[in-house]
Amino acid sequence: MNEYRQKIQKWISNNRPKGTRLLKQLVQEKSTQGHEGSSQAIIIEKCREMGLEIDIWEPGGTALVNHPYFVSPREKFKGSPNVIGVLKGSGAGRSIILNGHIDVVPEGDREQWQFDPFAGEEVDGKVFGRGSTDMKGGNVALLLAMEAIISAGIRLKxxxxxxxxxxxxxxxxxxxxxxxxxxxxxxxxxxxxxxxKIFPRQQGSMWFRCIVEGRSAHGGTRYQGVSAIDKAIHVIRHIEKLEMRRNARINDPLYKDIPIPIPINIGKMTGGTWPSSVPDQIVLEGRIGVGPDEKLEDVKEEFAGWMASISTQDSWFVEHPVKVEWFGAQWVPGKIDLNHDLMKSLSTVYKEVKEKAPVIEASPWGTDGGLFTKIGNMPTVVFGPGVTEVAHYPNEYIVLDTLFEYAEIIALTLIDWCGVENVS
Amino acid sequence: MNEYRQKIQKWISNNRPKGTRLLKQLVQEKSTQGHEGSSQAIIIEKCREMGLEIDIWEPGGTALVNHPYFVSPREKFKGSPNVIGVLKGSGAGRSIILNGHIDVVPEGDREQWQFDPFAGEEVDGKVFGRGSTDMKGGNVALLLAMEAIISAGIRLKxxxxxxxxxxxxxxxxxxxxxxxxxxxxxxxxxxxxxxxKIFPRQQGSMWFRCIVEGRSAHGGTRYQGVSAIDKAIHVIRHIEKLEMRRNARINDPLYKDIPIPIPINIGKMTGGTWPSSVPDQIVLEGRIGVGPDEKLEDVKEEFAGWMASISTQDSWFVEHPVKVEWFGAQWVPGKIDLNHDLMKSLSTVYKEVKEKAPVIEASPWGTDGGLFTKIGNMPTVVFGPGVTEVAHYPNEYIVLDTLFEYAEIIALTLIDWCGVENVS
Structure with missing residues (x-):
């Protein structure tokens, strides 16, 4: 391995300016949903330059949009292609998918950004901008790892x-x-x-909406009404109990240091129309975490049953049951065995490069990894160079040293995992 | 009195169709804020027909809009005149103001109305429509009372x-x-x-807004954030304690049967922007009832102090105090002595006409009566024929029999209060 490592290290070290430029270019193309085309064009150009076999297509069709795990606010993806570049092996080696998303979340309130979120400013060894950490930095590192291998003349199996x-x-x-x-x-x-950190577990999640009824009255005689706010507080307390119940079932040691492995978060609370009226409806919107071993459908069923049971505590809910809806996004949970060869390979290389053992943790959020696991039946690890804390936030950035170190780890993992053709 | 009573009764009985038609016409003109002109035109025509001295003006000017008790979302009232019609007495008698508002609240969701809210449908002795009860029916009854006196040839002092x-x-x-x-x-x-019912007490009210802060975090690690919903629930509980404290001070026997004499109502609760994020702000909007003997400023001060004291229970509020704002409408509380001559006059006439004693209660809401009491220093009674329960609601109506009975009581009260010039 050492002979490869030196070559890889040297190539990456020499090509830092090139990698940094690629990242900046990608950040400068604002690839929010529906606007991924220009970022993908840069990826396509890079894959061509590297001599990969390229597949470009706009997703769509009934098999996709009717799939039970299909979730999107749109059904047509014109101008939003997927791009795949394949570095063909010589055969007989283990294959690997390196998957990164090109879409970014909106920048939010620009006032809170120190730099233009789409300028790709480089300051003190960091590149700032929306998508730098989540996850164009990771994508660039993947491409660098592959290019390092190609440039070093290493032929993978x-x-x-x-x-x-x-x-x-x-x-x-x-x-x-x-x-x-x-x-x-x-x-x-x-x-x-x-x-x-290396994440062999991914928390899935779904969005729910609870509609809670009250009965209106004039505020001056509020005792003649039933406040939907009061009833919604009851619902919130009931949800907290469900969260406790669900988390008490998690006994995977990877979760032992996590205060709440699969939290239920109430993210929005809205209701009432007039300060002088008793509110007759409150809408709660939230996210329920889904454990790696759970099925989305089972969680929905448990939630619905739990919500129905609230009427045994407060008879108001007999006549006015909480209406539960599932809406918007969902992320499928995922899991890989801790002893899987991919975990071993990655951990060994990590230790070699970083001279310390990797932190292995359960992920508090979902990724596309759940789809690979549940639909594709492929063992998946989530592991990246970005800064968790700044993802989706103003002043998102990535540390360039980390990005290049990550590229090295990936290159060496590919060599270990895919195997190398002896070129004698 | 009996000689007058017969004349009044007869005139009102003969003129029921005329009175009913006037009410329907008024209901048919949708006089929501900014659109009072056409309803007032009908009132003006009626006052002319009755030979009253008429004063019509669009309110405005600095003395009004800079007055400490001025509350309105607008400062100009073009097309929204006040109308006053005076039936001059012969002199030396007590004068009286009969005050009714011509503006109505919006009809709300039309789906919930059995009839068109602005058709003035008459069914089973009731006239339906927005404003029928609150308070065009009352206004029509006042005009009928005055017209009955004029038509009966009674000259008031x-x-x-x-x-x-x-x-x-x-x-x-x-x-x-x-x-x-x-x-x-x-x-x-x-x-x-x-x-x-006769209301010698009127609850005042003001609208407040409480802005409660949290600290955002991803829902998958919600324990890293501080939910503004949780903190807002704490604020709501704190407000409930203030309501108890304030109501414990009310010892007027007129309030003894009212569960909460001066309630605090939370009418709206809104916050959070994303199901997967811990909400960092919740806005509560509500109405605080003001006792007849209280000053608005004192109540504001008590509320602010109470909100500041929450930090002694939860240190979060030391760094993140609840922001309190006063906004929108306010109604000044009002009170008249139970032994005031106007109360006596009204009660006596009521007993004579209805053959039972009137119900005398404290009003759970504010009216313009507070302004008459506090700014105009005029003793004021709130008493009307409308149906309390349907005011501001769909399918608002008034019972015509009650309206005409009320007109009789008012006419006889005017005779008693203002006195009659002997026409020999």
Whole structure:
């Protein structure tokens, strides 16, 4: 391995300016949902330059949009292609998918950004901008790892399938389309921003809406009404109990240091129309975490049953049951065995490069990894160079040193995992 | 009195169709805020027909809009006149103001109305429509009472000042303008929909807004954030304690059967922007009831102090104090002595006509009566024929029998209060 490592290190070290430029270019193309085309064009150009076999297509069709795991606010993806670049192996080696999403979340309130979120400013060894950490930095590192191998003249045995997908931030329709198109490998790595931690567990999630009824009255005689706020507080307390119940079942040691492995978050609370009236409706919207071993449907059923049971505590809910709706995004949970070869390979290389053992943790959020696991039946690890804390926030950035170190780890993992053809 | 009573009764009985038609016409003109002109045109025509001295003006000017009790979302009232019609007395009698507002609240969701809210449908002795009960029915009854006296050839000693004002539903700028213009009388009757109860106390009210902060985090690690919903629930509980404290101070026997004499109602609760994020802000909007003996400023001060004290229970509020704002409408509380001559006069006549004692209660809401009491220093009674329960609601109606009975009581009260010139 050492002979390869020196070559890889040297190539990456020499090509830092090139990698940094690629990242900046990608950040400068604002690839929010529906606007991924220009970023993908840069990826396509890079894959061409590297001599990869390229597949470009706009997802769609009934097999995709009617799939039970399809979630997106849109059904047509014109101008939003998936891009796949394959580095063909010589054969007989283990294949791998390196999957990164090209879509980014909106920048939010620009006033809160120190720099233009789409300028790709480089300051003190960091590149700032929306998508730098989540996850264009990771994508660039994947491409650098592959290019380092090619440039070093190393011929891998297994295929390396690089996927630049759309729609991860909206529930994974891009990755689902790639799986349905038949892309398959012996393992998957996704460079979501994990602060270089290795995540063999991914929390899934779904969005729910609870509609809670009250009965209106004039505020001056509020005792003649029933406040939907009071009833909604009852519902919130009931949900907290469900959260406790659900988390008490989690006994995977990877979760032992996590205060709430699969939290239920109430993110929005809205209701009432007039300060002088007793509110007759409150709408709660939230996210329920889904454990790696759970099925989305089972969680929905448990939630509905729990909500129905509230009427045994307060008879108001007999006549006015809480209405539960599932809406918007969902992320499928995922899991890989801790002793899986991909975990071993990645951990060994990590230790070699970083001279310390990797932190292995359960992920508090979902990624496209769940789709690979549940739909594609492919063992998947989430591991990336981005900074968890700044993803989706103003002043998002990535540390360039980490990005290049990550590229080295990936290159060496590919060598270990896919195997190298002896060129004698 | 009996000789007058027969004449009055007869005239009212003969003129029921005319009175009913006037009410329907008024309901058919949708006089929501800013659209009072066409309803007032009908009132003006009626006052002309009755030979009253008429004063019509669009309120405005710095004395009004800079007045500490001025509350309105607008400062200009073009097309929204106040109308006053005076039945001059012969002199030496007690004068009275009969004050009714011409503005109505919006009809809300039309789907919930059995009839068109602006058709003035008459069914089973009731007239349906927005404003029928609150309070065009009352206004029509006042005019009928005056017309009955005129038509019966009864000459009163004191002036009867009929006021058809705008803006009651938005905080009383119409009545405030009439007071500031110099209209003054020895007593005031306001025919708000009291179900024929006599209200010598009026609860005032103000609207407050509490802005409660949290700290955002991803829902998958919600324990890293501080939910503004949780903190807002704490604030709501704290407000409930203030309500208990404030109501414990009320010892007026008129409130003894009222569960909460001066309630605090939370009417709206809004916050959070994303199901998967811990909400970082919740806005509560509500109405605080103000006791008849309280000053608005004192209540504001007590509320602010109480909100500041929450930090002694939860240190979060030390760094993140609840922001309190006062906004929108306010109604000044009002009170008249139970032994005041106007109360005696009204009660005596009521007993004579209805053959039972009137129900005398404290009003759970504010009216323009507070302005008459606090700014105009005029003793005011709220007493009207409308149906309390349907005010501001779909399918608002008034019972015609009650309206005409009320007109009789008012006519006889005017005779008693203002005195009659002996026509020998």
């Amino acid at each position: 297994g295929d390396v399938i690089f996927q630049s997908v759309i729609e991860e931030e909206s529930g994974g329709a891009g990755t689902l389309a790639a799986i349905l198109k038949g892309y398959k490998a012996d393992g998957v790595i996704i460079p979501e921003p994990t602060n270089m | 004191g002036d009867v000042i009929f006021q058809s004002v705008i803006e009651e539903e938005s905080g009383g700028a119409g009545t405030l303008a009439a007071i500031l213009k110099g209209y003054k009388a020895d007593g005031v009757i306001i025919p708000e929909p009291t179900n024929m």
